[in-house]
Amino acid sequence: MxxxxxxxxxxxxxxxxxxxxxxxxxxxxxxxxxxxxxxxxxxxxxxxxxxxxxxxxxxxxxxxxxxxxxxxxxxxxxxxxxxxxxxxxxxxxxxxxxxxxxxxxxxxxxxxxxxxxxxxxxxxxxxxxxxxxxxxxxxxxxxxxxxxxxxxxxxxxxxxxxxxxxxxxxxxxxxxxxxxxxxxxxxxxxxxxxxxxxxxxxxxxxxxxxxxxxxxxxxxxxxxxxxxxxxxxxxxxxxxxxxxxxxxxxxxxxxxxxxxxxxxxxxxxxxxxxxxxxxxxxxxxxRAAYREVDLPFSEAPKRAIWEDRAKTGENHMVRNHARAMLAMIERNGKLPERYxxxxxxxxxxxxxxxxxxxxxxxxxxxxxxxxxxxxxxxxxxxxxxxxxxxxxxxxxxxxGGYEGGGAMIPYGQPSPFRWPVEEIIAETVDQLITATAAP
Ligand SMILES: [Zn+2]
Structure with a gap:
């Protein structure tokens, strides 16, 4: 006992x-x-x-x-x-x-x-x-x-x-x-x-x-x-x-x-x-692991659309966002396709x-x-x-809706994510879970 x-x-x-x-x-x-x-x-x-x-x-x-x-x-x-x-x-x-x-x-x-x-x-x-x-x-x-x-x-x-x-x-x-x-x-x-x-x-x-x-x-x-x-x-x-x-x-x-x-x-x-x-x-x-994995954006609107939105967007968010996109195009020649x-x-x-x-x-x-x-x-x-x-x-x-894509505007991102995003994240998590397992 x-x-x-x-x-x-x-x-x-x-x-x-x-x-x-x-x-x-x-x-x-x-x-x-x-x-x-x-x-x-x-x-x-x-x-x-x-x-x-x-x-x-x-x-x-x-x-x-x-x-x-x-x-x-x-x-x-x-x-x-x-x-x-x-x-x-x-x-x-x-x-x-x-x-x-x-x-x-x-x-x-x-x-x-x-x-x-x-x-x-x-x-x-x-x-x-x-x-x-x-x-x-x-x-x-x-x-x-x-x-x-x-x-x-x-x-x-x-x-x-x-x-x-x-x-x-x-x-x-x-x-x-x-x-x-x-x-x-x-x-x-x-x-x-x-x-x-x-x-x-x-x-x-x-x-x-x-x-x-x-x-x-x-x-x-x-x-x-x-x-x-x-x-x-x-x-x-x-x-x-x-x-x-x-x-x-x-x-x-x-x-x-x-x-x-x-x-x-x-x-x-x-x-x-x-x-x-x-x-x-x-x-x-x-045990710790860290990785940055690319998440793909869907195709973003062309420059002319941003130029129009920057002037006539329905509120300050849409106009600010369009200006930010134009500035990014100005700086890098294009908008990012992934993050x-x-x-x-x-x-x-x-x-x-x-x-x-x-x-x-x-x-x-x-x-x-x-x-x-x-x-x-x-x-x-x-x-x-x-x-x-x-x-x-x-x-x-x-x-869809705000969490599904609408929030990309206040966040200053070019467009909603593409569908594979959840699987890309899950696969990366799984790799890091494996990498941190006890030897
Ligand atoms: Zn929030």
Whole structure:
């Protein structure tokens, strides 16, 4: 009996060979700046409802390999901004590209940063100057957060579990109740515990737009309130939010501060509950892979059509988009026919894997990959490494609508994707899943 008990204990004790360090640095703007996510705003921010942050979790396994998760209370990072961060992390800390993951919460109440969704806004040159100033300042805060997390590396254990929360509603049903309404209500949680026995970092996920609020006050929307609730209930811990495949989900009902707070508290309750359950101890090492794979665009309109739209387009988005396309033709002689799409896999021991994908990922990808790789231990992250478009499944691409192609206009892309997109992504994910499997 005693021997059996000993074996059980030995089997469940988490190896303490991990090192972890976490940090948070405020990125709340210090001056009025255009807020991201809606084309309907007509002026820059008018106040701050809640501070916003960049957060960092540095991990080191006993092979000495370091990895860095960066999470942002921002709509997204564009390709150029993400590359600047990844290169700086590599230079300063020797952490290679596949071991840097950058995930945005997609809050629609944080500043426009870089060039994400730029054609969506009616900006003047003075607004653009503020956005550029904010982006440069924000990048310095990212360096600060990364340095603090790496400096804080100390022995830790990692623990994984999942819960549920129900406020995400498939938003494509809102306009058409005949459509299927898939959602992903999973709440994956990775708890990082210091050797003193306290939570040092709590990484949690949910697949839903951060669009409860639409006024001109800076905030993290419900992910901001969720992180605040988790940090309040677990003193000393940094809460990092990893957005899931929520491109076609909205938090409903919405448009009241009380609802943003309520959804934040809902996730706070659920995360606390998951951390009290029997968690899976996560073993080393962390194996990582990263690849950019070309996604094909469908044929774009000819120059004369862009010239016409730039003058007579029905709103500022269509006109901005047409001007951006003309500028691209001017610069490169033609429009791009494909886009390099970032695919990343982090495999934690044999206990859990994160599939980390760029763009606004629709929920079908979560169901497909959880089906293929295991619902109990597969974590799907979207809005990672480059937010440049919606990423529709074949179903959503065929159905059309905003997520199926319409959103290419505010995102400044030439045309909707071609049908093979889902299969190209799935094949690349599968290659990286294989590449990161235990030898
Ligand atoms: Zn969105």
């Amino acid at each position: 005693r021997a059996v008990l000993f074996l059980l204990l030995a089997a469940t004790a988490a190896p303490a060979a991990w090192k972890a360090g976490a940090s948070k640095v405020e990125i709340t703007p210090k001056e009025p700046v255009w807020l991201a996510g809606y084309g309907s705003r007509t002026q820059p921010s008018e106040g701050v409802r809640q501070p916003i942050y960049v957060k960092a979790l540095a991990l080191e396994d006993s092979t000495g390999a370091r990895s860095l998760l960066l999470t942002f209370d921002l709509l997204g990072l564009d390709q150029g901004t993400a590359r600047i961060i990844a290169e700086s992390v590599q230079k300063r800390f020797g952490i290679p590209r596949e071991r840097v993951a950058m995930v945005a919460s997609h809050t629609h109440s944080a500043p426009v940063a870089g060039t994400v969704l730029l054609p969506a806004y009616p900006l003047e040159a003075s607004h653009v100057a503020v956005i550029e100033r904010y982006t440069d300042w924000m990048l310095e805060r990212v360096t600060e957060a990364s340095e603090q997390a790496v400096r804080a590396l100390a022995p830790a254990t990692l623990h994984f579990g999942q819960g549920f929360a129900g406020f995400a509603v498939n938003r494509r049903r809102v306009g058409n109740r005949a459509r299927p309404g898939p959602v992903d209500h999973d709440v994956p949680v990775l708890g990082v515990k210091g050797s003193e026995g306290r939570w040092r970092a709590i990484v949690f996920g949910y697949a839903c737009h951060a669009t409860v609020l639409s006024d001109n006050q800076v905030s993290g929307d419900w992910p901001g309130y969720a992180q605040a609730a988790i940090e309040r209930d677990h003193p000393g811990a940094v809460a990092l939010f990893v957005t899931g495949a929520g491109a076609d989900s909205n938090p409903l009902p919405r448009r009241a501060v009380a609802l943003a707070e309520r959804y934040g508290e809902t996730l706070g309750y659920e995360v606390a509950d998951v951390l009290k359950q029997k968690l899976v101890d996560v073993a080393e090492p962390l 390099p799409y970032p695919v990343q896999v982090w495999r934690f021991g044999n206990q859990m894997k994160m599939i980390i994908l760029g763009g606004e990922l629709v929920v079908d990808f979560a169901h497909r990959f959880k089906g293929e790789y295991g619902a109990d231990d597969t974590w799907i992250a979207g809005y990672a490494n480059d937010v440049f478009a919606y990423i529709p499944s074949l179903r959503v691409l065929r159905e």
